[in-house]
Amino acid sequence: MLNQLSQSNCNITVVGNKACEAMVKESNSTFNFTMIKDASVVWEFLKGRKLPGVMALDRAYPFDIDWSDAYSDPAQPLVVDIGSGNGMFLLGMAKTRKDLNFLGLEINKKLVKRCLDSVHWCGIRNG
Incomplete structure (x- = not known):
């Protein structure tokens, strides 16, 4: 089947x-x-x-996200990397796979800021 x-x-x-x-x-x-x-x-x-990591995210970000602000095409399939570190893997994937959206979840704020800066600098709209 x-x-x-x-x-x-x-x-x-x-x-x-x-x-x-x-x-x-x-x-x-x-x-x-x-x-x-x-x-x-x-x-x-x-x-x-309920997964502990997801529950922690729910507590840290208890608001709705407008996915059309985050992605140019929010209807594309979403790849989620939990514990994404500096985000370099996702950044590379977002550059090569324009048909997918990528979301990295990381607890280290310095790494998140560095990754977001790279995403904005590269003009990526699917990550």
Whole structure:
């Protein structure tokens, strides 16, 4: 059924080592799946559990964000990097993948400021 869905316009994400191994074994290479092998945090989120990092962000930023101010096309898929450090990885990705939006979450304010300065200096509108 997943192979059939992947042929239509569905995005399939497989989470977990065993599930990824089974999909590689059972599906042929023409099907496009996103594979997340070591993803215990994803499982916790999918189970509806509140993640400590996300709860901390909710407390630190208890307001709504106008995503059209942050991104030139807020309808594009969003890639989130939790613990993004200086943001250089996301900055590079935003430069090369204009079809995606990128959001870095970092607790170190100095690193966040440095990254935001780079984003503004480069004129990036998807990160």
